[in-house]
Amino acid sequence: MRALAPSSPTRPTGARRAPAGCKATSAAVALAAGLVGCSSTSPGLGVEARVTPADVRARDEGVARYRSHHASLREDFDHLSRLIGGIEAARGDGRSVEAVRTAARFLERCVRPHAGWEDRAVYPLLDDHVPGGDLLTTSARGQHETIERQTRALVEEAARPAPDAVGFARRADQLLGVLRLHLDFEDTLVIPLLERHVPADVLAKALAEPPPPSPRATPEETPLPGSP
Numbered sequence: 573m574r575a576l577a578p579s580s581p582t583r584p585t586g587a588r589r590a591p592a593g594c595k596a597t598s599a600a601v602a603l604a605a606g607l608v609g610c611s612s613t614s615p616g617l618g619v620e621a622r623v624t625p626a627d628v629r630a631r632d633e634g635v636a637r638y639r640s641h642h643a644s645l646r647e648d649f650d651h652l653s654r655l656i657g658g659i660e661a662a663r664g665d666g667r668s669v670e671a672v673r674t675a676a677r678f679l680e681r682c683v684r685p686h687a688g689w690e691d692r693a694v695y696p697l698l699d700d701h702v703p704g705g706d707l708l709t710t711s712a713r714g715q716h717e718t719i720e721r722q723t724r725a726l727v728e729e730a731a732r733p734a735p736d737a738v739g740f741a742r743r744a745d746q747l748l749g750v751l752r753l754h755l756d757f758e759d760t761l762v763i764p765l766l767e768r769h770v771p772a773d774v775l776a777k778a779l780a781e782p783p784p785p786s787p788r789a790t791p792e793e794t795p796l797p798g799s800p
């Protein structure tokens with residue numbers, strides 16, 4: 573996919589035909605790489621006169637909360653990685669079903685509240701304010717759909733009477749890679765684009781709804797003894 577020329581303020585023709593899911597990430601990266609540095613005619617630029625220092629402060633605090641939540645999620649993903657490792661360690665002594673279900677529960681708690689909050693509070697701002705945002709949100713929402721589809725499949729596998737522990741661990745590990753790449757995508761492209769193109773008062777208002785609290789592992793979600 574050819575990146576937009578940095579000076580182009582227009583949306584690409586046929587952007588909504590971009591493929592959904594993680595395969596679209598590279599296209600969005602190429603697009604956004606041009607957009608982050610462009611001199612834009614964002615709708616936000618015409619209303620900056622009404623933005624106050626308090627708006628800017630509130631916007632910066634909201635963005636800091638958003639980034640901090642992503643940092644917490646990265647720690648949660650590290651914990652999930654240990655839970656997945658524990659599935660292998662539990663094989664053969666009857667604990668693998670318990671280990672699979674524990675990992676599935678924690679995965680679900682990591683993924684669903686956060687994605688729901690972004691779909692509701694954050695992604696609409698891309699559509700409304702970021703040049704080319706429709707392509708970016710097509711990619712971002714496609715990633716969320718891919719993550720949700722894979723999460724649902726793992727939760728369903730864990731709920732079976734005799735889940736395939738080896739297959740679950742392999743697919744959960746692959747999903748962890750997708751999740752980490754997705755956070756990179758949002759930290760390096762989505763958030764900078766929001767900061768650049770969304771008026772501070774609008775972004776502050778959207779981010780006034782805080783992200784859901786990090787799931788933080790319960791005592792029952794401790795990796796089993798023998799886990800890596």
Ligand SMILES: [Fe+2]
Binds near residue numbers: 687690754
């Ligand atoms: Fe996301």
Ligand SMILES: [Fe+2]
Binds near residue numbers: 642686690755758
């Ligand atoms: Fe996120």
